Amino acid sequence: xxxxxxxxxxxxxxxxxxxxxxxxxxxxxxxxxxxxxxxxxxxxxxxxxxxxxxxxxxxxxxxxxxxxxxxxxxxxxxxxxxxxxxxxxxxxxxxxxxxxxxxxxxxxxxxxxxxxxxxxxxxxxxxxxxxxxxxxxxxxxxxxxxxxxxxxxxxxxxxxxxxxxxxxxxxxxxxxxxxxxxxxxxxxxxxxxxxxxxxxxxxxxxxxxxxxxxxxxxxxxxxxxxxxxxxxxxxxxxxxxxx
Amino acid sequence: xxxxxxxxxxxxxxxxxxxxxxxxxxxxxxxxxxxxxxxxxxxxxxxxxxxxxxxxxxxxxxxxxxxxxxxxxxxxxxxxxxxxxxxxxxxxxxxxxxxxxxxxxxxxxxxxxxxxxxxxxxxxxxxxxxxxxxxxxxxxxxxxxxxxxxxxxxxxxxxxxxxxxxxxxxxxxxxxxxxxxxxxxxxxxxxxxxxxxxxxxxxxxxxxxxxxxxxxxxxxxxxxxxxxxxxxxxxxxxxxxxxxxxxxxxxxxxxxxxxxxxxxxxxxxxxxxxxxxxxxxxxxxxxxxxxxxxxxxxxxxxxxxxxxxxxxxxx
Numbered sequence: 001x002x003x004x005x006x007x008x009x010x011x012x013x014x015x016x017x018x019x020x021x022x023x024x025x026x027x028x029x030x031x032x033x034x035x036x037x038x039x040x041x042x043x044x045x046x047x048x049x050x051x052x053x054x055x056x057x058x059x060x061x062x063x064x065x066x067x068x069x070x071x072x073x074x075x076x077x078x079x080x081x082x083x084x085x086x087x088x089x090x091x092x093x094x095x096x097x098x099x100x101x102x103x104x105x106x107x108x109x110x111x112x113x114x115x116x117x118x119x120x121x122x123x124x125x126x127x128x129x130x131x132x133x134x135x136x137x138x139x140x141x142x143x144x145x146x147x148x149x150x151x152x153x154x155x156x157x158x159x160x161x162x163x164x165x166x167x168x169x170x171x172x173x174x175x176x177x178x179x180x181x182x183x184x185x186x187x188x189x190x191x192x193x194x195x196x197x198x199x200x201x202x203x204x205x206x207x208x209x210x211x212x213x214x215x216x217x218x219x220x221x222x223x224x225x226x227x228x229x230x231x232x233x234x235x236x237x238x239x240x241x242x243x
Numbered sequence: 244x245x246x247x248x249x250x251x252x253x254x255x256x257x258x259x260x261x262x263x264x265x266x267x268x269x270x271x272x273x274x275x276x277x278x279x280x281x282x283x284x285x286x287x288x289x290x291x292x293x294x295x296x297x298x299x300x301x302x303x304x305x306x307x308x309x310x311x312x313x314x315x316x317x318x319x320x321x322x323x324x325x326x327x328x329x330x331x332x333x334x335x336x337x338x339x340x341x342x343x344x345x346x347x348x349x350x351x352x353x354x355x356x357x358x359x360x361x362x363x364x365x366x367x368x369x370x371x372x373x374x375x376x377x378x379x380x381x382x383x384x385x386x387x388x389x390x391x392x393x394x395x396x397x398x399x400x401x402x403x404x405x406x407x408x409x410x411x412x413x414x415x416x417x418x419x420x421x422x423x424x425x426x427x428x429x430x431x432x433x434x435x436x437x438x439x440x441x442x443x444x445x446x447x448x449x450x451x452x453x454x455x456x457x458x459x460x461x462x463x464x465x466x467x468x469x470x471x472x473x474x475x476x477x478x479x480x481x482x483x484x485x486x487x488x489x490x491x492x493x494x495x496x497x498x499x500x501x502x503x504x505x506x507x508x509x510x511x512x513x514x515x516x517x518x519x520x521x522x523x524x525x526x527x528x529x530x531x532x533x534x535x536x537x538x539x540x541x542x543x544x545x546x547x548x549x550x551x552x553x554x555x556x557x558x
């Protein structure tokens with residue numbers, strides 16, 4: 001049973017990557033979109049460009065993992081092909097985990113490209129690579145689960161895009177990407193603490209600053225918590241809709 | 244006999260929505276499907292055919308009742324059941340972006356077909372369904388008939404002993420529908436058990452060993468085609484061909500339980516002075532049985548389905 005589930009997850013992710021994710025428009029959009037935002041901010045605040053790198057990575061992984069994933073599940077449900085996966089001898093959690101794995105792989109790939117460009121531009125001295133890897137993985141899991149939750153909660157592709165943007169855009173401005181959390185009013189700081197991007201950017205910043213892993217354990221725990229809760233909700237909503 | 248499907252009291256009730264009351268789509272149905280048979284499941288739109296298939300294939304849970312499929316309990320062993328069934332849904336639902344070959348290989352990957360067997364088996368299926376030349380064409384580029392054939396092929400890729408076919412020929416042109424029926428007959432010859440829903444009564448008559456008729460969630464008849472027709476033979480059916488004043492012809496049917504003479508008299512009473520060109524007594528068809536059981540004509544059934552093409556069950 002576990003073998004069936006693991007096999008199903010792997011091949012669903014592989015199929016999604018081939019069929020939907022690794023297409024030139026997705027790759028270019030996944031990389032250009034965060035750069036465009038950060039560039040606009042950097043032009044206005046030229047002295048703070050280096051400070052923006054963790055946020056740039058956080059944005060890339062947020063949009064890279066969640067954008068297509070939120071659409072893919074709704075799209076497949078509309079054309080009926082999601083039903084093929086539901087008929088396969090795998091559990092519903094494994095099916096959704098396969099979808100998550102596809103989103104995570106794509107998000108991590110485009111983030112790796114952005115990371116290489118950022119490190120080439122700003123240098124790689126003092127990076128805590130283990131923390132960086134864990135921060136990227138946990139962020140990808142949390143954002144991918146967010147994409148899955150959005151996709152099972154709606155019926156139409158446009159609804160998925162609307163809901164995803166409704167969640168992501170405020171997160172972008174409150175998650176410490178452009179404005180450090182400490183500079184925000186206390187009320188907004190409290191809101192920011194409810195957003196996974198906040199913990200992602202904090203952990204990425206700590207990794208790039210070379211801080212020890214122990215410094216960001218809480219951030220990683222929150223990201224893992226967001227991933228588990230959002231994934232659990234997605235499975236539950238999908239199961240309820242199935243019946 | 245070890246039944247392939249044994250359903251008892253199978254019920255599905257959908258809870259009330261914003262603007263609709265609770266709906267009992269399937270209402271305590273009992274039936275058994277025998278090994279190697281083509282079991283037809285007929286009924287008008289909304290009768291509960293697709294809901295029944297969705298329950299039996301694990302897509303939705305029954306509200307009550309039980310089913311065993313190939314000896315496995317539907318409630319407790321659905322994964323075991325899924326390994327052993329193939330499902331062709333009403334709409335062809337493979338992946339537009341993948342080629343014909345890749346779609347088949349992906350189906351086999353999901354079902355754990357060993358890697359070395361996948362490609363040869365996919366090639367053989369493509370040849371069998373006359374899609375060999377389209378192996379590298381994306382699913383999106385195939386004709387409707389080819390898409391349907393490939394969807395059937397994908398359902399067979401892991402060699403399931405039981406296949407569910409939900410309206411397999413709906414929307415197909417006559418030739419594609421005929422070709423698909425030949426494929427279904429071929430499966431039966433290989434010993435595959437087939438659970439078939441269709442709106443085309445001639446198709447059911449031609450392909451099915453036994454037929455269940457479902458109306459408003461309940462099975463109202465279940466027997467062999469011949470036995471169902473024999474019941475209807477108690478009635479006499481007479482068809483009178485009349486000449487209209489404008490030169491056109493009109494056929495009128497009359498049914499009654501009191502013998503041929505009465506039936507002819509009734510038919511002639513409808514002539515309204517027009518010339519009678521022919522009087523024919525008819526054996527009841529499955530359509531007559533269906534009309535009697537459901538109160539719905541075959542034409543009405545096709546019309547509500549928007550069916551075309553596949554209705555000609557020739558071949």
